[in-house]
Amino acid sequence: MDICVFGAGSLGSLIGGLLADTHEVTLVGRDPHVGVVDTKGLCLSGAVDRHVSPTGRTAVPQAADLGVVTVKSFDTSVAARELATADLDAVLSLQNGMGNEAALATRLDSPVLAGTCTYGARLRDPGHVECSGLGEVVLGAREGGESALADRVGTAFDDGGLATTVSTEMPRRLWEKLTVNAGINAATALARVPNGALTDDPGASVTRRAAREAARVARTQGVSVDADEAAKQAVAVADATARNRSSMLQDIEAGRRTEIAAINGYVVEHASQPVPVNETLTALVRTWEAEHGHLES
Numbered sequence: 001m002d003i004c005v006f007g008a009g010s011l012g013s014l015i016g017g018l019l020a021d022t023h024e025v026t027l028v029g030r031d032p033h034v035g036v037v038d039t040k041g042l043c044l045s046g047a048v049d050r051h052v053s054p055t056g057r058t059a060v061p062q063a064a065d066l067g068v069v070t071v072k073s074f075d076t077s078v079a080a081r082e083l084a085t086a087d088l089d090a091v092l093s094l095q096n097g098m099g100n101e102a103a104l105a106t107r108l109d110s111p112v113l114a115g116t117c118t119y120g121a122r123l124r125d126p127g128h129v130e131c132s133g134l135g136e137v138v139l140g141a142r143e144g145g146e147s148a149l150a151d152r153v154g155t156a157f158d159d160g161g162l163a164t165t166v167s168t169e170m171p172r173r174l175w176e177k178l179t180v181n182a183g184i185n186a187a188t189a190l191a192r193v194p195n196g197a198l199t200d201d202p203g204a205s206v207t208r209r210a211a212r213e214a215a216r217v218a219r220t221q222g223v224s225v226d227a228d229e230a231a232k233q234a235v236a237v238a239d240a241t242a243r244n245r246s247s248m249l250q251d252i253e254a255g256r257r258t259e260i261a262a263i264n265g266y267v268v269e270h271a272s273q274p275v276p277v278n279e280t281l282t283a284l285v286r287t288w289e290a291e292h293g294h295l296e297s
């Protein structure tokens with residue numbers, strides 16, 4: 001399969017790198033990283049130890065069987081505009097946060113698949129990405145149901161050695177991931193603590209309440225997510241990833257824009273009843289972003 005990974009930073013480089021021995025992979029990102037990949041190859045380290053040779057470029061190729069989108073959620077619209085210039089048989093988002101698939105589908109003619117990813121990745125140097133943890137990719141039709149296309153992409157990922165599950169319930173899967181991120185990311189970022197700090201009160205109380213609020217909003221959107229189960233799962237993931245610094249904490253520590261709008265901000269935007277914990281977390285992260293010049297356009 002000819003695969004174009006658009007947004008070859010940490011996650012895109014890891015996923016593209018893992019697939020590069022089995023498929024024709026092009027990493028689309030920014031120099032110096034993609035330039036080094038194209039001339040010297042890509043080194044995978046950490047939980048995976050491999051040197052692979054995907055193509056690296058800064059612009060979208062003319063055509064590919066599959067476009068995999070791994071930009072941060074706030075770059076999805078720009079990514080869609082650039083991907084629209086290519087002839088793609090399908091597009092798959094592996095991003096965190098909600099709204100990415102809809103943003104892609106409204107701008108692209110290609111069918112858009114939804115996906116979640118629990119592999120951990122961190123770009124260490126140009127041409128070098130570290131796998132900070134093995135996980136799995138779950139993918140399927142973005143509105144749920146059976147999909148021959150999802151089956152084909154799932155088989156291609158499986159053949160490439162990625163732990164992959166094809167799901168007929170992607171709306172629920174995406175919301176379940178969102179309840180976890182709503183419970184963990186902003187709280188750890190604001191408190192400047194690893195995920196494990198949220199396994200006991202007072203932190204766990206914030207995590208449970210934010211996850212419950214998100215689950216309730218999911219139900220108003222017609223997606224059945226149990227609030228108590230979501231609360232338990234968010235704390236369980238915080239425990240299972242206790243030593244992780246969440247992606248939002250890493251963004252804040254690096255002075256980068258965060259994905260708050262696609263996580264707690266999405267919960268607030270789609271709530272028909274007050275969601276005070278998500279409102280507070282969103283406002284405080286946005287306050288930090290305003291102080292650091294990341295006002296949303």
Ligand SMILES: NC(=O)C1=CN([C@@H]2O[C@H](COP(=O)(O)OP(=O)(O)OC[C@H]3O[C@@H](n4cnc5c(N)ncnc54)[C@H](O)[C@@H]3O)[C@@H](O)[C@H]2O)C=CC1
Pocket residue numbers: 006007008009010011012028029030058070071072073075078079082094095096097117118119120121122123247259
């Ligand atoms: N890093 C991880 O372990 C995981 C990340 N995710 C999610 O995956 C997404 C990506 O996360 P990361 O890889 O950590 O972010 P990242 O910032 O390392 O990678 C995104 C890359 O896209 C590039 N990019 C953005 N717009 C571009 C454009 N127009 N043309 C070319 N390149 C462009 C950026 O330069 C950057 O290198 C996020 O939604 C994140 O929440 C999900 C699971 C794990």
Ligand SMILES: CC(C)(CO)C(=O)C(=O)O
Pocket residue numbers: 096180181184185195237241244245246247248
């Ligand atoms: C599940 C969690 C919180 C793991 O750190 C994550 O997905 C993130 O950091 O974005």
